[in-house]
Amino acid sequence: MPAYTLTYPLLAALSAVLLPFAAFLLTAVLGKKAKHGTISIVAISLSLLAAGYAFTQVWGNTPIHIQWHWFTIGRHAFHVGLLLDNMAVLMLVLVCLIALPVHCYSIAYMRGDPGIHRYWAYLSLFCFAMLGLVVADNLLLMYICWELVGFASYLLIGFWYTRDAAVQANKKAFIVNRIGDIGFLLGIAILHSSFGTLDIQALFGPQGLLTAPMGADTPAIAAEGTITSGWLTVAGLAFFLGTMAKSAQFPLHVWLPDAMEGPTSVSSLIHAATMVAAGVFLLARVFPIFDDTTLLVITTTGTVTAFAAAYFALAQYDIKKILAFSTISQLGFMMVGIGIGMYHVALFHLVTHAFFKCLLFLSAGAIIHGMQHAKEKHQLDIDPQDIRHMGGLRRHMPLTFTTMLIASLALAGFPFTAGYLSKDALLVHAFEWAALHGEAAIAIPLVLVIVSILTSFYIFRLLAKVFFARPSVLANNDIHIHEASRWMLAPMAFLAFCSLFPIFTFHPLNDGQVWLLHGLVAEAPTLPPLRPLHILVPALATAATLVMATLAWRWYVNGHYPIRTKGVLYRLSERQGYLNELYDAIIVRPLLKLSLLLLWIDHHVVDGAINGMATAGRSLAGIAAWIDYHLVDGLIRLVGNLAWGAGHVLRRSQTGRVQQYVALVFFIVLVILLYHIFAQA
Amino acid sequence: MITLTHFLVVGACLFSTGLYAVLSRRNALLVLVGIELMINAAIVNLVAFGRYDKSLYGGQVFALFAIVLAAAAVAVALAIILNVYKFYKSVNPEDISNLKD
Numbered sequence A: 001m002p003a004y005t006l007t008y009p010l011l012a013a014l015s016a017v018l019l020p021f022a023a024f025l026l027t028a029v030l031g032k033k034a035k036h037g038t039i040s041i042v043a044i045s046l047s048l049l050a051a052g053y054a055f056t057q058v059w060g061n062t063p064i065h066i067q068w069h070w071f072t073i074g075r076h077a078f079h080v081g082l083l084l085d086n087m088a089v090l091m092l093v094l095v096c097l098i099a100l101p102v103h104c105y106s107i108a109y110m111r112g113d114p115g116i117h118r119y120w121a122y123l124s125l126f127c128f129a130m131l132g133l134v135v136a137d138n139l140l141l142m143y144i145c146w147e148l149v150g151f152a153s154y155l156l157i158g159f160w161y162t163r164d165a166a167v168q169a170n171k172k173a174f175i176v177n178r179i180g181d182i183g184f185l186l187g188i189a190i191l192h193s194s195f196g197t198l199d200i201q202a203l204f205g206p207q208g209l210l211t212a213p214m215g216a217d218t219p220a221i222a223a224e225g226t227i228t229s230g231w232l233t234v235a236g237l238a239f240f241l242g243t244m245a246k247s248a249q250f251p252l253h254v255w256l257p258d259a260m261e262g263p264t265s266v267s268s269l270i271h272a273a274t275m276v277a278a279g280v281f282l283l284a285r286v287f288p289i290f291d292d293t294t295l296l297v298i299t300t301t302g303t304v305t306a307f308a309a310a311y312f313a314l315a316q317y318d319i320k321k322i323l324a325f326s327t328i329s330q331l332g333f334m335m336v337g338i339g340i341g342m343y344h345v346a347l348f349h350l351v352t353h354a355f356f357k358c359l360l361f362l363s364a365g366a367i368i369h370g371m372q373h374a375k376e377k378h379q380l381d382i383d384p385q386d387i388r389h390m391g392g393l394r395r396h397m398p399l400t401f402t403t404m405l406i407a408s409l410a411l412a413g414f415p416f417t418a419g420y421l422s423k424d425a426l427l428v429h430a431f432e433w434a435a436l437h438g439e440a441a442i443a444i445p446l447v448l449v450i451v452s453i454l455t456s457f458y459i460f461r462l463l464a465k466v467f468f469a470r471p472s473v474l475a476n477n478d479i480h481i482h483e484a485s486r487w488m489l490a491p492m493a494f495l496a497f498c499s500l501f502p503i504f505t506f507h508p509l510n511d512g513q514v515w516l517l518h519g520l521v522a523e524a525p526t527l528p529p530l531r532p533l534h535i536l537v538p539a540l541a542t543a544a545t546l547v548m549a550t551l552a553w554r555w556y557v558n559g560h561y562p563i564r565t566k567g568v569l570y571r572l573s574e575r576q577g578y579l580n581e582l583y584d585a586i587i588v589r590p591l592l593k594l595s596l597l598l599l600w601i602d603h604h605v606v607d608g609a610i611n612g613m614a615t616a617g618r619s620l621a622g623i624a625a626w627i628d629y630h631l632v633d634g635l636i637r638l639v640g641n642l643a644w645g646a647g648h649v650l651r652r653s654q655t656g657r658v659q660q661y662v663a664l665v666f667f668i669v670l671v672i673l674l675y676h677i678f679a680q681a
Numbered sequence B: 001m002i003t004l005t006h007f008l009v010v011g012a013c014l015f016s017t018g019l020y021a022v023l024s025r026r027n028a029l030l031v032l033v034g035i036e037l038m039i040n041a042a043i044v045n046l047v048a049f050g051r052y053d054k055s056l057y058g059g060q061v062f063a064l065f066a067i068v069l070a071a072a073a074v075a076v077a078l079a080i081i082l083n084v085y086k087f088y089k090s091v092n093p094e095d096i097s098n099l100k101d
Helices: A008-033 A038-058 A086-109 A116-135 A139-157 A164-195 A200-204 A229-246 A255-261 A264-273 A275-285 A292-313 A319-339 A343-378 A398-412 A418-436 A440-468 A486-498 A515-521 A531-557 A568-574 A576-653 A658-680 B004-024 B028-050 B058-088
Strands: A064-073 A076-084
Touching (some): A038 A116, A076 A116, A086 A275, A086 A486, A116 A264, A116 A275, A139 A164, A139 A200, A139 A255, A164 A200, A164 A255, A229 A292, A255 A319, A264 A275, A264 A319, A264 A343, A275 A319, A319 A440, A343 A418, A398 A486, A398 A531, A418 A440
């Protein structure tokens, strides 16, 4: 039962959520005076402390739930509140823990930007929305925060709004996310109409209305309402559609590579670590709703996403786009984790991925920062994000190289890193799941293994080209790329530490010892373990990683490059599968044509009708005016003219001479007399 | 034998003379004289027809009444002429044409 009194952990969580909002308001009010970002940084630091306190109080204990009455529509009362369970406090701490280094990093990275006061305001707004999302106790509040993070992301992608590419990118992100938001809203609507409540604990809790055990295809029987299995599938798919857009799943992933137009610090926080993972968090929250069909769809989509994105990452030249596709690919892994029912492992991968992917982006930001400075200093005509222009940066930026290497190893799933624990756990569980689901299901773990190999390849390609390869542009003159400043390196060092195994487990090679999984596993279903795989898969993955590293070294550092860049497969990867072109051809352009048609109809038919009516009215009024002028007025004027004419004639008789008057009178009398005489006669 | 017709002829002559004077004289006083002549023509007629009212002498009485009335009219008309003269320095009716439009 929800509590109604604010205990200290609740208060801490509430303040963790509201502090960034206060910072947002304050920064927004101060406007250009808030350039240094102290307010935002103080707020997020306090949030981290509060979140940490809440975490220590709640983790491993019974969930705390508080509710207040929000509003009532008809008979349905809506509540607002906080739900602090293991998942929520974990995310709460994670978001703060990622956001704080990014804030610090931003001080140096965004220094001197003319719009930096907006930057701090947007960043605080995002933190508020994201923290609100993870502690929301009902789907409606979650949806509001879901939209708010999307909005903050939109603002930050278009932060440099004078660049056309940024404007196009944030428009694209917004529109693609709308498609997903419709799904989320539909899911909420279906649940509400079936059960009359949106409370997460009431719906999905241990004694919730929707406790569908793993693998059961029976309709859930609820006390207050029922839902048929068909609607259950539809609701599950609707929620998944919501996460497909937000977590950039194929084929709705197209917005994420373009979102790299935003500042790199934003990409690291929003588009790598937190917001895009919100979809995974949502799926974990509403997990009991998914039946077998939906889970299969999720697994398949995740696999396809992981593969497609890893493939597209192979031939990208923009350092941030490679990382963006890498993010999409890893989100696909998490989706598979959800789909095979091991959502605690998916969340674990979310956490480790948040650290190392954020670190990858921050390191890339440091490189771009250095390249940008070199470009401005020496008037070079290069794109600072293009890896073809880099090379040999290892000597210029040794610390950035170290952090990036750690993050890359974590991404590749190398032993002693956090990525090794989570990614190989996902792989192993995928095999275990496939063993239960028949022959065809083995395709999914096999594809994931291939994706894992591709991942190693593209990240080592990136490392080789940026840090080891022969310098291309930089070799010609004595250009020195400076190492990033202390404000940037400190957050990177912190995240590099978090990307290693010690904060998750004492046993670097065994994911079974991870405390984080033990915290979540009590609620999560488990698969029958296949012991040999736990050794075989990580060993093979590590071996593959080493092979790929060697291959990348041979191809890109030693110059034995064997691939024709004109090949179909190469171009398919470089042009991101021509998906953008496909969408442009089948959706955007027909839509534009339809809009133009509608515009034409609007102009010629609708406006034409109105203009026609106006013209008809004008003509009618013209006729009426003519009638008025010539007939009505004419009649009046005729009377006037007649009177005037008569007067004009008769005035001649008014001579003013008395004698003439008398003569006239006499004459008239005479006529009358004569008339009478003759009339009588 | 003097018959009614003689009287009426005399009256008509008098009236015509008066009318002529009224219409043609260039002097307001003579116009006034013309008016008096016309009144007197009427009085002659009254007296002449008064023969046929032997009991009450209505014609004679009415003649007397008309004479008095004429005298009063003359008084008023003379006053008007006097004022007109004061104003216009003329008694020619043709000069007094303020009523012309």
